[in-house]
Amino acid sequence: xxxxxxxxxxxxxxxxxxxxxxxxxxxxxxxxxxxxxxxxxxxxxxxxxxxxxxxxxxxxxxxxxxxxxxxxxxxxxxxxxxxxxxxxxxxxxxxxxxxxxxxxxxxxxxxxxxxxxxxxxxxxxxxxxxxxxxxxxxxxxxxxxxxxxxxxxxxxxxxxxxxxxxxxxxxxxxxxxxxxxxxxxxxxxxxxxxxxxxxxxxxxxxxxxxxxxxxxxxxxxxxxxxxxxxxxxxxxxxxxxxxxxxxxxxxxxxxxxxxxxxxxxxxxxxxxxxxxxxxxxxxxxxxxxxxxxxxxxxxxxxxxxxxxxxxxxxxxxxxxxxxxxxxxxxxxxxxxxxxxxxxxxxxxxxxxxxxxxxxxxxxxxxxxxxxxxxxxxxxxxxxxxxxxxxxxxxxxxxxxxxxx
Ligand code: PLP
Numbered sequence: 001x002x003x004x005x006x007x008x009x010x011x012x013x014x015x016x017x018x019x020x021x022x023x024x025x026x027x028x029x030x031x032x033x034x035x036x037x038x039x040x041x042x043x044x045x046x047x048x049x050x051x052x053x054x055x056x057x058x059x060x061x062x063x064x065x066x067x068x069x070x071x072x073x074x075x076x077x078x079x080x081x082x083x084x085x086x087x088x089x090x091x092x093x094x095x096x097x098x099x100x101x102x103x104x105x106x107x108x109x110x111x112x113x114x115x116x117x118x119x120x121x122x123x124x125x126x127x128x129x130x131x132x133x134x135x136x137x138x139x140x141x142x143x144x145x146x147x148x149x150x151x152x153x154x155x156x157x158x159x160x161x162x163x164x165x166x167x168x169x170x171x172x173x174x175x176x177x178x179x180x181x182x183x184x185x186x187x188x189x190x191x192x193x194x195x196x197x198x199x200x201x202x203x204x205x206x207x208x209x210x211x212x213x214x215x216x217x218x219x220x221x222x223x224x225x226x227x228x229x230x231x232x233x234x235x236x237x238x239x240x241x242x243x244x245x246x247x248x249x250x251x252x253x254x255x256x257x258x259x260x261x262x263x264x265x266x267x268x269x270x271x272x273x274x275x276x277x278x279x280x281x282x283x284x285x286x287x288x289x290x291x292x293x294x295x296x297x298x299x300x301x302x303x304x305x306x307x308x309x310x311x312x313x314x315x316x317x318x319x320x321x322x323x324x325x326x327x328x329x330x331x332x333x334x335x336x337x338x339x340x341x342x343x344x345x346x347x348x349x350x351x352x353x354x355x356x357x358x359x360x361x362x363x364x365x366x367x368x369x370x371x372x373x374x375x376x377x378x379x380x381x382x383x384x385x386x387x388x389x390x391x392x393x394x395x396x397x398x399x400x401x402x403x404x
Contacts, residue, residue, distance in 0.1 A: 001027045001030065001031055002025065002027050002379075002382070003025075003027060003028050003031055004025070004028070005023065005025050005274065005379060007313065007315035007316075007318050007353070008315075009379070009384075010023060010274055010276055010315050010351070010353055011315050011316050011351055013276070013377055013379075013384050014276045014278075014351050016384070017375050017377055017384075017386060017390075018375065018390065019276050019277055019278040019294060019295075019351065019374075020275060020276065020277045020278070020293075020294055020295035020299055020374040021275070021276045021374055021375050021376075021377060022273060022274070022275055022276075022357060022361060022362045022374050022375070022376040022377070023273070023274045023276060023376075023377045023378075023379065023384070024054075024056075024059065024269070024272050024273050024274075024358055024376065024377070024378050024379065024387075025272045025273075025274075025379050026062050026272070026378060026379060026380040026381075027379075027380075028271055028272035029059070029062060029063070029066070029268055029269055029272045029358075030062075030066050032267055032268050032269075032271070032272075033047070033063075033066050033067075033068050033268060034066075035236060036236060036262075036264065036267070039236040039237045039239065039240035040240040040243065040244075040260075041240070042240070042241075042244045043240060043243045043244035043247050043260060044247055044257060044258070044259045044260065045240075045243060045259065045260045045261070045262065046069055046216075046259060046260075046261050046262070047068050047069060047261075047262050047263075047264060048068070048069040048070055048071035048090075048092045048261060048262070048263045049063045049068050049069070049070050049071060049263075049264065049265070049268050049269075050071045050073070050221045050263045050264060050265030051063075051070050051071065051072060051073075051077055051080070051081065051265075052072075052073045052074075052077065052265060052360075052363065053265035053266060053268075053269050053270070053358070053359035053360055053363060054265075054269045054273070054358055054359060054360075054361070054362065054363050055077060055080055055363060056362070056376055056378075056387050056388060057080065057083065057084050057387075058378050058385075058387040059269065059378070059387075060080060060081060060084045060086075061084045061085070062378075062380070063268070064084060064085055064086055068268070069086070069090040069091070069092065070086050070090065070091050070092070071092045071093075071094055071221075071263040071265075072091060072092065072093045072094070072111075073093075073094060073095075073096065074098075074102075075093065075098075075102045075105050075106050075109075077093075078091055078093050078106060078109055078111055079109075082109060082111075088109055088110035088111045089110075089111075089112070091109070091111040091112065092111065092112040092113075092114070092218075092261070092263070093106045093111055093112065093113050093114070094114040094116075094135075094137060094184060094186070094218075094220075094263065095113065095114060095115060095116055095120070095137070096116050096137070096158070096159055096160075097116070097117070097158065098120070100120055100123045100124075103115065103120055103123075103124060104127075107128070107132055112135065112182075113132075113134050113135065114134070114135035114136065114137045114182065114184040114218065115134055115135070115136055115137065116136075116137035116159065116160050116161060117161060118161055118165060118168055118169070118172065121136065121161070121169065121172050121178070122172050122176075124176075124178065125172050125173070125175065125176025125177075125178045126176060128178075129176050129177050129178070130176075130177040130178065130179045131179075132179065133179040133180075133181035133182075133213070133215075134178065134179065134180065134181060134182075135180070135181060135182030135183060135184045135216070135218060136161060136169060136180060136182075136183055136184065137159065137160040137161065137184040137185070137186075138160045138161055138162075138163055138166075138183060138184065138185050138203070138207075139152075139153060139155075139157055139159055139160035139161060139162045139163060139185075140153050140160075140163050140185050140187065140199075140200060140203045141153070141154060141155040141162070141163055141164075142154065142187050142196065142199055142200065142203075143155075144187040144188045144191050144193075144196040144222070145187065145188020145189050145190055145191055145222065146188070146189060146190030146191075146224070146306070147190075147306050147307070149305065149306055150188050150189035150190060150306065151187070151188040152186055152187060152188050152189075152220075153185060153186065153187030153188060153200075154187075159186070160184070160185065160186075163203065166207070166210070170210055173211070179213055180211045180213055180214060181213060181214065181215050181216065182214065182215060182216040182217065182218055182261070183204055183207060183211065183214065183216075183217055183218065184218040184220065184261075185200045185203065185204070185218070185219060185220060186218075186219075186220025186221060186222065186263065187200060187220065187222065188222055189221065189222045189265075189266065190222065190224045190266070191222040191223070191224060191234060192224045192232045192233065192234055193234075194234065194235055194238050194239045194242060197219055197239055197242070197243075198242050198246070200219050200220075201217070201219070201242075201243070201246045204217045205246070205249070205250065208250060208254065208258070209254075214258065215258065215259060216258065216259045216260070216261050217258055217259070217260055217261070218260075218261035218262070218263070219260060219261070219262055220262070220263050221262065221263040221264045221265050221266070221267070222234075222264075223236065223262075223264050223266065223267040224266075225266050225267055225270045225271055225356070226271070227308070227309050227310065227311065227355075227356050228309060228311055234267075243260050246260075247259075247260060265359055265360075266359040266360075268359075269358035269359045270356045270357075270358050270359040271355070271356055271358065272358040273356070273357040273358025273359070273361055273362075274353045274354065274355060274357055274358075275295060275299060275300050275353070275354040275357040275361060275374070276315070276351055276352070276353055276354075277293035277294055277295040277351070277352050277354065278293065278294045278349065278350070278351055278352075279291050279292070279293055279294075279346055279347070279348055279349060279350045279351075279352060280292050280293060280294050280330060280348065281348060282346065282347075282348055288324065288325065288326045288339075288340065289323070289324070289325050289326070289346075290325070290326050290327075290328050291325040291326070291327045291328070291343070291346045291352070292328050292329075292330060293327060293328070293329060293330065293337070293352055294330055295329055295330070295374065296329025296330050296331035296335040296368075296369075296371075297329055297331050297333065297335035297368070298329075298331055298365060298366050298367065298368040298369060298371055298373075299329075299361070299362070299365045299373070299374055300337070300354060300357055300361050300364075300365070301364050301365075302360055302361070302364070303335075303336065303337050303338070304333075304334075304335055304336070305364075309338075310337060310338065310354050310355055310356050310357065311354075311355040311356065312327055312337060312338045312341050312343065312352055312353070312354050312355070313343065313344075313352065313353050313355070314343045314344040314345070314346050314350050314351075314352055315351050315352065315353045316349075316350045316351040317344050317345055317346070317347060317350055318344055319344065320344035320345030320346075320347075321344070321345045322342050322343070322344060322345075323342070323343065323344075323345055323346070324340050324341070324342055324343075325340075325341055325343050325346055326338070326339045326340060326341070327341060327343075327352065330369075330371075331368060331369055331371075332369060337354060362374065362376055362388075367391065367395070367396060370396055372390055372391035372392065372395065372396075373390070373391045373395075374390060375388055375389055375390040376388040
């Protein structure tokens with residue numbers, strides 16, 4: 001299994017398909033999923049790929065083919081999942097701030113649903129009573145995650161029903177006989193510390209007695225992957241053992257088996273993806289040399305939105321002398337991919353690879369500055385295939401209506 005694509009292969013793919021270009025390595029996705037499976041082999045755990053991170057249907061099909069289930073954050077993602085062949089019971093829809101009609105639509109698809117507001121829970125209870133099992137998304141008031149924008153469980157977060165409103169939840173459940181099959185808590189993304197997940201488990205431990213029909217406890221996603229050398233990662237092996245203990249304790253206390261669910265996004269696809277850009281211009285300034293590339297925040301917004309660090313390498317001059325560069329995009333705002341990066345000598349026309357671009361890369365891309373969205377290529381069994389065409393001019397006009 002080839003876990004990292006070589007500079008040579010990436011250059012040859014870039015020469016074939018042009019740049020900017022997203023390239024994904026299916027083997028890496030498989031390897032990450034197998035890591036999870038082996039770490040949790042002794043606990044009753046299911047994994048739902050958080051497909052908001054990357055929804056190309058070929059990626060979804062690959063996820064399906066390796067036996068992973070899927071988590072959606074909109075009903076359209078659920079439609080995509082069903083479109084590629086996931087069975088409804090393997091599709092989870094964890095909603096946030098949605099109109100009730102979307103819940104009704106999801107229910108019509110027969111998929112698993114986590115409800116995240118009291119008002120939707122009430123509407124659900126009134127309309128469906130006990131007839132359709134659901135999960136409840138809770139906000140535990142735990143601060144976790146790599147930065148505030150990706151922290152979702154703290155006491156000022158919009159996500160989930162605040163834990164202090166559990167009495168209101170129980171009242172609605174009782175009044176409408178709602179079938180609560182699961183509890184859900186996602187505290188954030190890029191959580192290094194296993195203890196955060198175990199704090200969530202403690203919250204669940206206390207809540208379980210209130211929900212006699214519970215079957216699963218969903219701890220969301222958020223496993224931290226490596227963005228640079230010596231990065232501190234979530235210790236999946238330790239987490240697997242802790243979850244095993246937690247489920248064992250629950251079973252002992254309640255004489256009933258429960259299942260843990262997780263919704264990994266980045267863990268499965270972040271490291272599988274590369275954004276390949278061409279260097280358009282070099283500009284020498286007082287303190288640095290700018291390497292201006294033919295992509296920008298319109299294609300990979302994470303560095304600008306979250307100050308996310310993405311490793312960058314000059315893949316077309318791997319033997320060049322190491323020099324310092326600031327890698328910038330071509331958008332009309334400051335879109336810096338990396339400041340003072342040590343790269344092999346960069347020449348105009350070189351290809352730079354931006355790593356960890358699989359998750360929330362293409363998926364958050366736009367046509368800002370009327371630039372085309374990049375093409376996407378999947379490498380599977382050593383073979384590179386185009387899985388999305390680069391936009392063309394007609395894509396910029398699509399859906400626009402001429403009235404003048
Ligand atoms: N589950 C939920 C509810 C989320 O909001 C997210 C990320 O936003 C995820 C799962 C996936 O997180 P990650 O990509 O960090 O694993």
